[in-house]
Amino acid sequence: MPKVGMEPIRRQQLINATMAAIDEVGLAETTVMRIARHAGVSAGIISHYFGGKDGLLEATMRQILTDLTDAVAIRRRTLDDDSPRAHIGAIIEGNFDRTQVTGPAAKTWLAFWASSMHKPMLQRLQNVNDRRLYTNLCHQFKRVMPHSEARNAARGLAAMIDGLWLRGALSPEGLNAEEARFLAHTYLEQLLANYDAPASAPNTHS
Amino acid sequence: MPKVGMEPIRRQQLINATMAAIDEVGLAETTVMRIARHAGVSAGIISHYFGGKDGLLEATMRQILTDLTDAVAIRRRTLDDDSPRAHIGAIIEGNFDRTQVTGPAAKTWLAFWASSMHKPMLQRLQNVNDRRLYTNLCHQFKRVMPHSEARNAARGLAAMIDGLWLRGALSPEGLNAEEARFLAHTYLEQLLANYDAPASAPNTHS
């Protein structure tokens, strides 16, 4: 039972407990005591490490966004080829990564989405992320089609990804990641169809 | 000041006040007192007419869903032709109807989406609606394509509609309905392209 250097351990523990609590009962019913119980610590320590409940929620959202960014980045760094199709495919794969799709992360994310409409700090995090998805997609589409069409393609694919994700989070059975990826990739092929020789078949990850 | 027959008036007044409050500060900060203030009545009356806060929230969500159903139904009843394209187009139009797209309704809806994950009553309402969108789309797609492909088309278009809607609700500038409709109709044309002579141009309803 080490008594020093606990800070990073406790912070991670509490962030995980926050996701677990939101997954369990929803953001509205997530109290510091419930989070603390999940983490096996006392409630007071949350203020100690995060300055208060809001600090912990913000840290949790930040973690989720970081995980997403990493999931995308890692796939894009290990691509076989540098084609737009490959990059966009990696973005799709990253967005349906296991980390994101797991119950706790998914519900936490949707909860934050709703909450961010009225909390400036969360809204900022949210917007940075939204914008990055759009910008990345747009950049790749512009390599193969006129700019105005690339913008629409990016908007459409971003909407498709978020829509699949949202419907999955809401459906009682949870998100079917396999199916979601298939639909997203199919849509991507349709978007690229007019400008580029299609890949042999929709590539669902590999 | 008649003392009888106030019920329907008060109920509507309070439902509108609820949306206004959620639009203003979000579901989490929406207290019965704030709703009452918006409606210009006292807080106690909410329990009188709706049995409590939850009853009012449920009634409010029901209202939003009813509005959506009506917006779609009205368009489908007045179609020029009975083609799948026309029906699906009407569904798209209905989903981006002004009632849905207006600030209060949009934010209220997203708030309920998140909330419904952990409130069985809201979840039921939510699911009925989701399923109807999917079923309706599926039915129309099946008229022009194999069943398995129709299912995917329906899933894809439903995701697209919800995704556009979600991203619009979250973006600081609000939903650009014109653009959203254009993207949805464009996607619809792509889905139908292989099975059917395309319409002359994406129809944004105007």
Add this chain to the structure above:
Amino acid sequence: MPKVGMEPIRRQQLINATMAAIDEVGLAETTVMRIARHAGVSAGIISHYFGGKDGLLEATMRQILTDLTDAVAIRRRTLDDDSPRAHIGAIIEGNFDRTQVTGPAAKTWLAFWASSMHKPMLQRLQNVNDRRLYTNLCHQFKRVMPHSEARNAARGLAAMIDGLWLRGALSPEGLNAEEARFLAHTYLEQLLANYDAPASAPNTHS
């Protein structure tokens, strides 16, 4: 048990309860629950009527200061003669008025004195009052002696009054008002001795 128009009644009730609580256990140990118990109401109502604990404390201090001002004013309004001695005598009497000298008011006042050093709102109230005492005394002394001496006389008498009051509040037996008045009046006579025919005897007002 009337259910309307309770506000002024409850406010007074709670202010009195606050003084009682401070008298009983001191400001530091005065919790809203203790105050509420003294008033025979629930704790939540304090926030309802005063916006919170601080609001109630401020209102209580305001009440004490108002009582003091009134006690002085009433005596000055009913003076037999308009001499400086009479006016200053009335100020002394007012400051050792029963309202001020009673246990609860006295301890509450001292508590606020200490507290006011670090609470701007209380400090403002405190200063207004201090300054009024000094200004009033100074004005009267100036009628019979050179201005520079009048200022010193006013400072001295103000200090004497507060000092007697303070030592009385702190002494285990409480303030002996009779003795305090006698000492203050005696000091007043000494201050006036060089400028004015002394009154026949120190007037303790009986």
Add this chain to the structure above:
Amino acid sequence: MPKVGMEPIRRQQLINATMAAIDEVGLAETTVMRIARHAGVSAGIISHYFGGKDGLLEATMRQILTDLTDAVAIRRRTLDDDSPRAHIGAIIEGNFDRTQVTGPAAKTWLAFWASSMHKPMLQRLQNVNDRRLYTNLCHQFKRVMPHSEARNAARGLAAMIDGLWLRGALSPEGLNAEEARFLAHTYLEQLLANYDAPASAPNTHS
């Protein structure tokens, strides 16, 4: 960094830090952590050296009273003459000594005054001190006037000293020691005037 013999150093360090903290934010907001931060040590150590917060507060008050006693004693030991006027003058001087008049000590003292009303331990310290001031003054006055008048003189001068001190501590500009001493000495001359050849002029010290 010697590990032994730290006790007296740490104790003094913490007592000074306590006064600094009280001066800064008032007794009510003085937490052990703030004191520890002022002293540059960890909070836990306070319990180690003083048994807890109360022990530290008591030690701090004791220190202040000791400082006052010493300030008076030192002056009385170095008097030119043994007259009552000289002794009482020394008492006045001691009471407006720099140690007492400095911001931290002054505010700390007033805070303890208020606090002592409800803390028996502080009250005892407080009373011992009050009584000593009165007894010393009384003893000297009795050398030149009838006992009953000496008692009143002692009460009056004690009140004057405390009153000047109190008003100084509360005034936004702090205590003007020069002026306070002048007023106290002037009052002393008035008290002695009838029994004793006055000193050539009010003596404000040195």
Add this chain to the structure above:
DNA sequence: TATGAATGAGATTTCATTCAT
């Protein structure tokens, strides 16, 4: 029908203290 007075449960936060290292 409608109000506003009032309650009591619950949530967050602060804080002194203890304890293992």
Add this chain to the structure above:
DNA sequence: CATGAATGAAATCTCATTCAT
């Protein structure tokens, strides 16, 4: 000797709901 991790009690405030008028 000293730290900082951790707890648990207590305090304030908010809020949905009830009830007498």
